Amino acid sequence: MNRLRLIGAFLCAAAVSHAAWFKGNTHTHTINSDGNATSDVVARWYREHGYQFVVITDHEYLTAVAPLNALFARDGQFLVIAGQEVTQHLGRSRDPRDPTNRPACHVNALNSRRVVVPLGGTAGKAFGFAPPEMTMAETYARNLAEIRAAGGIAQVNHPNWKWSVRLEDLLGLPDDTLFEIWNGHPAINNLGGADEDGNIAPSAEALWDSLLSKGRRIWGVAADDSHYFYHLAETPGPKPGQAWVVVRADQLGAESITAAMARGDFYSSTGVVIDEITSTGGAVSLQLNGQPSGPRFLTKFIGREGRVLAEVPGLHPRYAIKGDEGYVRAHVTDSNGLQAWTQPVFVAGR
Ligand SMILES: [Zn+2]
Ligand SMILES: [Zn+2]
The missing domain is CATH 2.60.40 (Immunoglobulin-like)
Known part of the structure; x- marks a missing residue:
């Protein structure tokens, strides 16, 4: 049998018991990095559009959430969660036709307590280029460990942006890592594709299936990566309201939401x-x-x-x-x- x-x-x-569903976005930028709106405008946008939480993930900047929550949070109804996008790039290109394209291996830290400086980066400055000899898998291992040490959980972002990430780069990801299978930015190549030489990049969703098939317990995330909050009808993006998660948690709190996401309950x-x-x-x-x-x-x-x-x-x-x-x-x-x-x-x- x-x-x-x-x-x-x-x-x-x-x-x-008493678990409820909470809608949220785990990837958004403000003027504290390359977004075009203040954190007040961003928090207000998500609160007014049916979300229960938003994680602000500026590049190498931990936008303060206490003053935002003083203005916008309501028990069980809305919460702003601290975070950062760790903006890591490799030290050299992998494509001889495009030597300046140094692949991106960005990772979000959700509910972290301090900034994680990417390899080759300096405090207070966005972006970092890893030493040329380092592999992408090594940068992920280092940055995920730093995110854990900063109290956060990790979300591997937009693998197909600039065709940066390959399956072999991801095989060392630890269980319970979050992985963007859909990113609302219009230049992310969620669906994958082949180039004229026949190089095939799978969709982000297919990459996820490959990891799951190898027994990795990785959770698939959809997120906005929103940067623009004005003239939304005319802008192609990256704008809010494109992609999100709905999390089943016992309460609306930074710890309970990220713990539920880390166990895949969304x-x-x-x-x-x-x-x-x-x-x-x-x-x-x-x-x-x-x-x-x-x-x-x-x-x-x-x-x-x-x-x-x-x-x-x-x-x-x-x-x-x-x-x-x-x-x-x-x-x-x-x-x-x-x-x-x-x-x-x-x-x-x-
Ligand atoms: Zn990014
Ligand atoms: Zn981003």
Whole structure:
């Protein structure tokens, strides 16, 4: 008999009583780095657009959140969380045709207490170029350790920006690292692509599947990377409201939100709303938010190596786990192109 063992984020969540869903963005900039709005404008934008939290992640600057929270926070309704984007680049290009393109390996620190200076950087100045002999995997290991030491949790950002990050760069990431599978900046190449020489860069989502297939417990994040907060109708971006996470936590606090994210108790979205996710009784089921006359939904349940296990239409997609999938996650699209991604439930069959 096939005995299933589920090591699911959402099984852990079943033990959390009175848990609620909190919508938030974990990647945003202000005038304290290269954003075009003050932190007040940024916090106000997210509060007024249905978010319960925003993490301000300026480049090499820890924007003070206490004064923002004094103005904008309300118990259980809105919170600003401190953070930083650690703006690491390699010391040399990997592409002889483009010697000035030094690959980016940016990492967000969420709920950190002090600035992490990137390798080759100096305090108070954004960006750092690592020593030329250092590999990207080594820079990730160093910066993730520094982020942990600063009290934060790490989110690996936009792997396909300037075609910077490859699978081998990511294999050393520790379990419970957050990984951007969708970034709202319009120049990030979320979907991957091939160049004229046949070099293929997988989508960020496919990179995630490769990591999951190797047994890494990595959680997929969608985030804005917002920089521009004015004239939003005319600007192509990077602007707010493009991509977010919805976190299941027992309360709205910096510790409880980041702890829930670190155990994978959240989903990511560009617009699809999931009312409930359950992974008990040997099945993964979702309850999507919609109306019969509204958008139509298609949910792909995905397993090892990105294999599509089932495609299920409708508002109540369900997948019965067989035991040989490796992991099961759901990717929902609606008839207008909006998406949502649940975190994987790991399946160990015998
Ligand atoms: Zn970045
Ligand atoms: Zn950024």
